[in-house]
Amino acid sequence: MTDYARLLPLAQEAVDLARDLMRTLQPGALTFKGDRDMASEVDYAIERAVRAHLAAKAPDIGFLGEEYGDSGDATALTWALDPVDGTVNFVHGSPLCAISLGLMHGADAVLGVIDLPFLGTRYHAAKGHGAYANNRRIHASRVTDxxxxxxxxxxxxxxxxxxxxxxxxxxxxxxxxxxxxxxxxxxxxxxxxxxxxxxxxxxxxxxxxxxxxxxxxxxxxxxxxxxxxxxxxxxxxxxxxxxxxxxxxxxxxxxxxxxxxxxxxxxxxx
CATH class of the missing domain: 3.40.190.80 (D-Maltodextrin-Binding Protein; domain 2)
Incomplete structure (x- = not known):
């Protein structure tokens, strides 16, 4: 089985860049993408930064972002980024927003890094290696009813x-x-x-x-x-x-x- 965990340090670096931008930049002008659907200047800034970082460090892996679409030749591995997941929350000053960087192998989700910049929590996982919040192992609930x-x-x-x-x-x-x-x-x-x-x-x-x-x-x-x-x-x-x-x-x-x-x-x- 492919060891996707080898790509976690790179994904963490990319999300570090995104977190710093999200914590320091103001939303700025809004771009309306449809009825009540928008992107902020921060959405675009984060995606540009993460896209450039990953392209320089892992040019053989494709990239799909919410704001700029896909880039690179078709490949078995593709990054998937939502630079600001919860843009409406972010624009309104709510801490319930996240940076979401995942890795797909074909159609399967095999790695993920999710950072909650205003709640101080980062989640990460790679297939076969468990899931973590701030580097502590986590488990789903066992509620049955x-x-x-x-x-x-x-x-x-x-x-x-x-x-x-x-x-x-x-x-x-x-x-x-x-x-x-x-x-x-x-x-x-x-x-x-x-x-x-x-x-x-x-x-x-x-x-x-x-x-x-x-x-x-x-x-x-x-x-x-x-x-x-x-x-x-x-x-x-x-x-x-x-x-x-x-x-x-x-x-x-x-x-x-x-x-x-x-x-x-x-x-x-x-």
Missing amino acids: LRDAVVAIGDYAVGTGASGKNTERLAITEQLTRHVQRIRMHGSAAIDLAWLAHGRIDAFIMLSNKPWDTVAGVAVAREAGALVVDLDGTPHSVHAVATIGGNDLLLPSILTLVQRSLERTEPDQG
Whole structure:
């Protein structure tokens, strides 16, 4: 098996650069990418810095960033970066934002570094080597009953088709209110997946999947013992349509709740 951990020092260096920029720069002018979707000057500055650093140190590895897209020739290994995951939070001065740098081998998440610059925590993992928060080993929660579970959900949709997408999200939220201990919406998929790994939440539901949002977090969550799957229960990959996570005992109940909620929102075919 490939030892992806050899690339962790390089990934940590790149995230060090990103963290320093995020902590010292102001958001600056906003670039609107769609309905209620934006990037700050810091998003672009971090991506340029990380992209340049990794290209100089590992030119044979591809790169996919949220703001500037992909670069480099097709390769088995590709970095996936969200320079500011939770841009709206960052712009509003909330500490719930993160830098998310992952590594894909084909469609599989194999390494992740997630830094929470304003909360003083860094998560990292490489396939086969465990998951860590500030260099201390972490494990996913072992909660087994929905009634005891704290479940995080992804942001509601904006932009084209948001109304239909949010009908599904609201149906899931309504069912969660009936069955789980608490619901949380942090506004950052990287934080949700890192906190799933750390046992700070017990499950995570997001009806979307962008590699820059999920690769690092999926790698960290899996190494902490969580399962992360697609909507149909198959293992999560960059091709998944949803990102659903929990431990092996809780996840079946979460997945059933999501699937039944979505069935109720389907139009009557009769």
